Amino acid sequence: MGGIHHISASIEKKIGVLGTGxxxxxxxxxxxxxxxxxxxxxxxxxxxxxxxxxQIPIYEPGLPEMISALTKKGTLAFSDNPAETICNC
Numbered sequence: 001m002g003g004i005h006h007i008s009a010s011i012e013k014k015i016g017v018l019g020t021g022x023x024x025x026x027x028x029x030x031x032x033x034x035x036x037x038x039x040x041x042x043x044x045x046x047x048x049x050x051x052x053x054x055q056i057p058i059y060e061p062g063l064p065e066m067i068s069a070l071t072k073k074g075t076l077a078f079s080d081n082p083a084e085t086i087c088n089c
Contacts (some may be wrong), residue, residue, distance in 0.1 A: 012036055016089035017084050020047055022058050029066050032076040039077045041085035048080040
């Protein structure tokens with residue numbers, strides 16, 4: 001009674017991240033790495049196409065490898081429709 005209870009089971013979430021710049025792309029990738037299903041959305045269609053082709057528009061050590069692995073795993077995806085991303089998450 002009154003103690004701290006730890007949850008041992010992982011609870012996966014469906015998360016939408018708006019923006020795929022230095023903050024949004026790294027945040028979305030890290031959230032997916034922790035087991036969440038993440039969609040990173042941006043209105044820049046060129047940037048989204050780059051990401052879908054595993055071309056990373058920013059420099060962050062290790063990020064290209066993480067994005068490649070997570071997109072293959074299916075826990076990280078990209079969209080050029082932020083409104084749809086919000087509705088689906």
